[in-house]
Amino acid sequence: MAKVVGADDNPLRTNQDHTQNSSVPHGLKAVVPHEQDPTSSKPARSRLWPDSPTKMLLSTFLILATSLALNKYSLISAADQASRANVIDLGYAKYLGNRTTTWPNTVSYLGLPYAEPPVGDRRFRAPLPLDTTRLARESHGKVIDARSYPDLCIQGALSRSDHGGAGSEDCLKVNVYTPAGVEANAKLPVLVYIHGGGYVFGNPSNWPFEHWIQQSPNVVIVSVYYRLSGFGFLATPEFSSGQLGDLNAGFLDQVEALRWVQKHISKFGGDPNKVTINGESAGGASIELHLIANAGKEDLFHGAIAQSVYRTPLPTPEQQQPLFDALAEKTGCGTGDLAAKMACLRSASVSALAIAQDNATATLRGYHAFHPVVDKKVLTGFPTRLIQNGVFRRVPLVVGATTNETVAGGSSIAAAAQAFAPSVSDEGVNRLEQAYPSSAFASEDLRQQTVTGDFSLKCARTIMASAWNEARVNTWTYRYNQPDPAGGSTATAHAAENYMMFRGTHPGINGTTTFSTFNPSEIAFSEELIAYWLSFVRTLNPNTHKLDRAPAWPLYSVAKRNRVVLNEAPDGSDVDTISGSHGEIESEEEVQRCSVVAGLVDQMQN
Structure with missing residues (x-):
């Protein structure tokens, strides 16, 4: 169960402010009336404890009063506006x-x-x-x-x-x-x-x-x-x-x-x-x-x-x-x-x-x-x-994918498809191979990446957006095209957008992660992405509250197949006024390939 705040827990502290007055007796933490910004040049307000007999009695009274306040949560709320603002009452429990x-x-x-x-x-x-x-x-x-x-x-x-x-x-x-x-x-x-x-x-x-x-x-x-x-x-x-x-x-x-x-x-x-x-x-x-x-x-x-x-x-x-x-x-x-x-x-x-x-x-x-x-x-x-x-x-x-993503490895299309979806038949593999002929790609590696990326991830964009448009429900699609700087590749791999959306996160095993510091261009691109996403949350349209520098994001339709390409601004740009994002048309080749993938639904089971 979550910890209940008591006499040993100052409800005004934050995770970034664990300062404790060294003069406070052991087991009781000082109530700090204002959080000190660690970046501020102004000194934190401190509380000095008196040492005369009369003042010691007053000090003891203050300690007891503080202890009572820390255990009577209505008193905390009444005594400190900052604490009250951060306590939520759900009716069955109060949370700080x-x-x-x-x-x-x-x-x-x-x-x-x-x-x-x-x-x-x-x-x-x-x-x-x-x-x-x-x-x-x-x-x-x-x-x-x-x-x-x-x-x-x-x-x-x-x-x-x-x-x-x-x-x-x-x-x-x-x-x-x-x-x-x-x-x-x-x-x-x-x-x-x-x-x-x-x-x-x-x-x-x-x-x-x-x-x-x-x-x-x-x-x-x-x-x-x-x-x-x-x-x-x-x-x-x-x-x-x-x-x-x-x-x-x-x-x-x-x-x-x-x-x-x-x-x-x-x-x-x-x-x-x-x-x-x-x-x-x-x-x-x-x-x-x-x-x-x-x-x-x-x-x-x-x-x-x-x-x-x-x-x-x-x-x-x-x-x-x-x-x-x-x-x-x-x-x-x-x-x-x-x-x-x-x-x-x-x-x-x-x-x-x-x-x-x-x-x-x-x-x-x-x-x-x-x-x-x-x-x-x-x-x-x-x-x-x-x-x-x-x-x-x-x-x-809103539905989209990254440019180069795939999560299905394998030495061949057959090996990759049947490892990812074991019910895919040899006939199903042949249909995939015909839809992605070697002649259409500069290398077998690119062919392999494209077909596996499509059936494991990217074709959901076309399948879902087409169905939504045919049902006359608004949908917007995107292609995320900015590599993850911490990913060690120039390709825009799976999950690359998480880096920009979440403060440079780079998750490891067992729930761990590291965060990276952004440069000005990355800050600007992160803000652009978040503005699109939260505009959709607020109005069900990514354009309503987008940043001024960001391009308009067109609705997807089966007739036009418009989408936005999400990119950081070019090097040397004024990131306050210039966006690297732009519009494009989904290719007919991509549409046809995803139609083949969708036709294998009973074998792919997805």
Whole structure:
């Protein structure tokens, strides 16, 4: 459970201000009336403790009064305006948010639970809605410290060269970023961000949003933690009944987070009727799944941004049975009927399960990784097929991909396609090879990159945008064309935009990341991207509040197929007035190739 602020915790400190008055007796921290900006040349205001007998009595009284105030949260709120501005009351719990001198326009409420902990018998089951009565009882009406990021969800391994396992099973939390001083029921538009990582790894703290609010303090942003790898996507046909477990638990976590937003975001100043969902890679694929989940009927969001949609196959539970068996065996739970296996798996330690899931997944592709499956309840079919049939939620959409991305390796088109989607037949491979003839490419490497990038990621842009346009729903598409400076390549690879959008983030294994310092050109491009995205969040149009220097972003249509190319300004440009972004037309060649890819939906299963 999150820490409750008490006598040993000064509610006025931020994560960047841990200064403690050395004269304060041990165990009691001074109440600092104003946060000191570490970049300021002005000295911080200090409190000197007197040493005369009379003043010592007064000092003791002040210490006791301070201690009482720190334990009586209504007194803290009445005594200090800064603290009151950073405490949110959800009715069942009060949370203290983090506001720093670096991002003074933003208050971050980190690690708020949105569902019951998925532990014990709840492991491998759909999330239970948050028991607000329990939380109210456990917090005793006190303020809960929400100034630090929570434990991330248990991580899976990227490959045999690293090991997952970092994090906590009790991880169904959200981070909420709000403008400082926002009033409840301010009806600000809301962005809900779902992170990527192949459904196997990912940590929302690697993609922070304080600077988004700092740039545009008129939105509320939520980032979601959801169960990953075997903890979130263990599948066997017998889960279909829901008696011994639930299919797609990790995806259902995301759904429960969206329901929590509907219930509670107004307390943060957000409008539950103006929610846009956004994600990249597996996060982008999650956006696609939310658009087709339950035939798009549940009213949880009103706009969508899908970046680099990861078109991994959605296998059947039967196709995932060997992976289930491998996990059970490697955990020491491979004997007995399913009830016995599940009892064993639920009693296994987190570390044993984490090691077993990493040993069970030979690759992140095909049926060898824990991914969403077609459950015939929430996810009733392959996304491409449902979208082609018009079975999706009709909300405005932004969808795009990077120029050179691919996540499907292989020595040939056949090897890559059948490793990524094991149900692809030899006839299906022939159709791909004919659509991407060697004569059309300068090298076999470029041919391989193009075909694998199209079927694993990029064709979602054409498939989704065409269907949206045919349904007369506004959609905008993009090609991101700026290499990641930390990526070690001149190509614009998968996830390159994350560097610019999230302060130079460069994630590593087990939820770690490093951040880079931007130069002026990178700052300008980052601001341009964020302005487009938040303009869409605010008005469902990326143009309304774009930067003046940024080009107009045309609507996509099957007739014109316009899109924007997102680029940093050329070297030596006046970045305050010149943008490197520009418009282009999607080529007919690209459209035809993606038509072939879409025609393989029953083999690709995506």
